[in-house]
Amino acid sequence: METMGPIPNPGSRLCAFLKMTPAMQWARAHEVGNGSARRPGGRSVSLAVGTMLAVILTSSLSSAETSPRGELEDFFGQVTAILSVATNSKQARDDVRSLTRALFDGRGAARQVLGPEWDRRTGEEREEFSQMFTGVVEHAYLEIVQSRLPGDRPPAIRIVGEDIIGERGAVVRTEIQAKYGDDIQLDYLMTRLGKGWLVRDVVIDGISLVENYRAQFARILRTSSYAELMQRLRTVAGAGTGGPIAAPPSFEVIVAYFDTSRAELSPSARRDLDRAATWLATNGYARVLVEGYSDQRGEARPNEALAERRANSIRDHLVGQGVDGDRITIVTYAGRRPVCQEPLETCWIQNRRAVVRMMR
Secondary structure, three states, X not given: OOOOOOOOOOOOOOOOOOOOOXXXXXXXXXXXXXXXXXXXXXXXXXXXXXXXXXXXXXXXXOOOOOOHHHHHHHHHHHHHHHHHHOOOHHHHHHHHHHHHHHHEOHHHHHHXXXXXXXXXXXXXXXXXXXXXXXXXXXXXXXXXXXXXXXXXXXXXXXXXXXXXEOOOEEEEEEEEXXXXXXXXXXEEEEEEEXXXXXXXXXXXOOEEHHHHHHHHHHHHHHHOOHHHHHHHHHHHHHHOOOOOOOOOOOOOEEEEEOOOOOOOOOHHHHHHHHHHHHHHHOOOOOEEEEEEEOOOOOOHHHHHHHHHHHHHHHHHXXXXXXXXXXXXXXXXXXXXXXOOOOOOHXXXXXXXXXXXXXXX
């Protein structure tokens, strides 16, 4: 059987080796020039605040030209500069959110997501809806990307292309290295407004944030009312969570890690599964495949049983949250499909897992 080792914390971010971008270098020089002293641990505080946006910017920053790609590069550079000198976590969070909101075309996205209902609303109602929807999208975007970042190394973002669509549209294609070495593809759909460019939608691995919400809102409007939709939005905005309106799935897969020889779910795994159960409740056509694994040490039969217990712990949790057990299929691989094959504890940790796949 597996031997004892620490269970990883998927929420941790080991970002001590961030590359210094020009924006960060400027921020450091500005700080020193003002003679300000940073509190011990200030860097770790700022990085903890910005786990999603503290990135290695592998393309050079460019603010000289006004282009969709240049807007995004400038945005990432400003965020990194904020996080590199932050000593107050709340202030850093507010500053990053202000930058995010300034880059997002909330009114344009709100009009798109509301569809024909937009034309039936007064100017005051449109403004309220735009503000609330912007906050919901902002939260979902940060949560989705953060949930898929690696926990053992600083994430890297790459701007891989830019496609201009007509005179006022563009798509900027980016990739972020996610857990287990795979890449998340994020496409930023942008619109020219005046002399600048704003983001009107983000497509994450083929899933559009705005279109996903549009489908949910259309269902609510069809079965209930605009007042009910606004009540749900207010609840979401007030709680700062997915609430009654489910965020688009922050997973193509959910990965739950386990301590050695154990099958109990960690708090972070429970939170991920709760979000999945909420999404499944509003997407009745979807099914779930749960794969159980162990690390590759020990005998095959005990490891197979352990992998099955891990998969069943996920199934039981989803059923407890209201998911029909008939929608859940379990398979076990034990140690036959290791993520990492080196005879090291850092590898065994990655292999003590269960994988939950949403199947449309």
